[in-house]
Amino acid sequence: MEAKNNSQFSIFNSQLPIVNCQSLSLAYGAVEALKGITFSVGKGEIFGLIGPDGAGKTSLFRILATLLLADSGSASMKGLDVVKDFKKIRRIIGYMPGRFSLYPDLSVEENLTFFATIFGTTIRENYDTIRDIYKQIEPFKTRRAGALSGGMKQKLALSCALIHKPEILILDEPTTGVDPVSRKEFWDILKTLKSQGITILVSTAYMDEAGLCDRVALIQQGSILTIDTPQGITAAYPHRLYAVSSADNYQLLNELRKNPEVRSAYIFGEALHVCFSGEPIFPEGVDFNEIAASVEDCFIEKLF
Amino acid sequence: MNNVIDVKQLTKRFGNFTAVDHISFEVAEGEIFGFLGANGAGKTTAIQMLCGISKPSEGNGTVAGYDILRENEKIKRNIGYMSQRFSLYEDLKVWENIRLFGGIYGLKDKEIAEKTDELLHRLNFEGEHNSLVRYLPLGWKQKLAFSVAILHTPKIVFLDEPTGGVDPIMRRQFWEMIFEAASRGITVFVTTHYMDEAEYCDRVSIMVDGRIDALDSPQTLKKRFRADTMNDVFHQLAKKAKRMEN
Structure with missing residues (x-):
């Protein structure tokens, strides 16, 4: 069994995939949001989910983040089942939703402390993980999160998603509405996180960001059109x-x-x-x- | 050539903070004008002044032929506006949205009825007459929103990031609607974070820290900055920003 799995996923350096989805489907009433999504991601990969609004990106990420149940199919994160083992999964993933979801009435530092406390840690203990990002907003740590600019909210949300040192990071459209210079900075941050061994699932509607991922899935109307390296996609x-x-x-x-x-x-x-x-x-x-x-x-x- | 926008030294201060810092420019009739800048450069504040929503702290000028200091109510009636965040009422049907915006812009019932048919026909939307807007795919919503924004044939339409999140084919169809509107003489003032879309504009301005640091045709800007693409031009200019986004 082990050998079979290894050969199947030989692309990942003979490691088992850290994220694995099999035939995930989900409907909202008559609307089929996901139509049998299957893919896997190797440890340390930056995996891009590229597609327009309404393609199913958010639904898929919410299932993987254990916040939404699929109608059928299965998914695992680091071998843990998204339904049965949701509590364990939540300790090893960081999730940054597309919409700003921090507490606007808490200060920058209070938000971060809150997320650290929930995960039984402290800002000081994991400061190394967030340093590069957090130091850019630290001068404003007493400001209310609701009063931050878009770019700073994004950096705070990423800091909160990282404060418990997750092994897998799920970022839902982190660069939507962000200007080209700030987008480039954000992708530089992702490269740094990858170099620390974090696996990153990231969705985007910007096609030019595909080239910054190790592999991408092009998704449209709940179906994956193709999965490959960016070079593989363009060569085909x-x-x-x-x-x-x-x-x-x-x-x-x-x-x-x-x-x-x-x-x-x-x-x-x-x-x-x-x-x-x-x-x-x-x-x-x-x-x-x-x-x-x-x-x-x-x-x-x-x-x- | 008539200028649809003609502003001089337009400035907006919030306390000690100068969001827009003495910008001057003209936009000619029928032009597609790209208004670029990083987040926090002052684009939104500038657009609010041009649309008559926010009073300038300093400077003067005209939009659609009306004085931005004294005739802002007339400006509001003679422009079109669409943004990604707000464009249509999701809880209203397609025809109800058209009816509502037609009424707001002072069209007569008969005109609205004619324009509704014509608009739905042109967009191939006849079957969606009675659909709630919330159930339309995003790309359709954006096309409908644009059509509604120019229902009253304004002199100028302001488009604030109209194509964010739209699929690549819809994005191009949207731009073809822009070209078509411009060819009918409607001036288009558009912001975008897609730098390929900057190339579609007749002229482009790039705001940095509240000022317009460059304004010219994409071809001329690329030559001047020795850049292959508008993306390169944008990076060269926006990187110079000193203002901390706040």
């Missing part, structure tokens, strides 16, 4: 993709869409990204060159 893009531009890209887009040889054409930053059914044909006077697909191109292709 099935078409030749061209960046095409002119002085008026919107006009060019409408022109290209009339051409039956054009399989898909859409705006993408300063150019249009275009695939052809047959041989590529470009209108007169446009700039074009063949490019490698990004994760966002792959996502669009899967939805197409």
Whole structure:
């Protein structure tokens, strides 16, 4: 049995997966939020769940955080069952929900002390784990959490999720609504946490963050479209993709869409990204060159 | 060319804190204007002044042809506004939302009826006439919200992070609606954290610590900052921020 499992998960350096989901399904009335989700995550991985709002990311993370029961399927965290062993799981995971969920009337320090106390520890005991993040908000430790800016709330929430030294961190859309510079800083923090051996599950609607994960699952309408390394996903893009531009890209887009040889054409930053059914044909006077697909191109292709 | 926004030295102070620090710029009719900046740079405060919701501490100017100091009620009636956080009433049906916003903007019943049909047809939403907005997928909500925000054909529409969390195809469809509105002469003033969307704007301003540190077309900005993408330009500028987010 052991050997079989090892070969199945050989990608994780012959370790058993620390997170394992089998056929998780969940419906809210007639709405199927999750339709048979299966994946596993190795220890120390940064695993990204990439998809738009309403894809099922929050439901999935709430099941793994033992806050929600699936209708069917099973899941385990470090070998512990999310239903039977929920109390044990809660001691080894840190969960940062998408919505700010700290106590707005408590100060920064009081919030952190509260979470430390619940887990039977103290800020001092685990200060090393949170130091890099917490030192940025420590000058404001007497301020009410409700009066913090968005970026500082996020850092406090992450500190609270880390205060009991969890082995697995679940971050639900930590960078939504965050500007590009602060997003980069946040991902730098995640890399540091990974280097301390923490396994990180993170969801995001920003496709460009996929490249910062070890592996990603693209998720849409409760189903996983694909799971791979970011490089694996982009390498599997099935078409030749061209960046095409002119002085008026919107006009060019409408022109290209009339051409039956054009399989898909859409705006993408300063150019249009275009695939052809047959041989590529470009209108007169446009700039074009063949490019490698990004994760966002792959996502669009899967939805197409 | 008429300017739909023309402001000079616009400033907002809260106590000792200068949230917006003497910004001056114009936006031309039919332009797609990207208003970028890091969290806490002062974008929201600036937009509130432009929309007539917040009185400037200093400076003056016009929006949609009305004076921002004295005619803010007229400004509110002649602009459209949509944000990711608030755009439609979730507990109202699709047609009820259209009816409500049409009424708020002073459209006549007959006009509202005509525009409702036209809008639902254009969006391919005829079947959702009676649906509660809360049950619509996010991408649909955002498209509907945008259509409702320009129902009264305002001179300018303010879009505050309209595409956050939307899937990549819907995000592009949303931008095609923006292009279409701009081609009809509606000026679009948009904020976003997606730097690829900055490339879709005719001109872009980047706020740092309450000031506008750069304002030009994406092409010119990329040349000036020797950057390949607007993302690079943004990082170069926003990293200079000294103001602690607070």
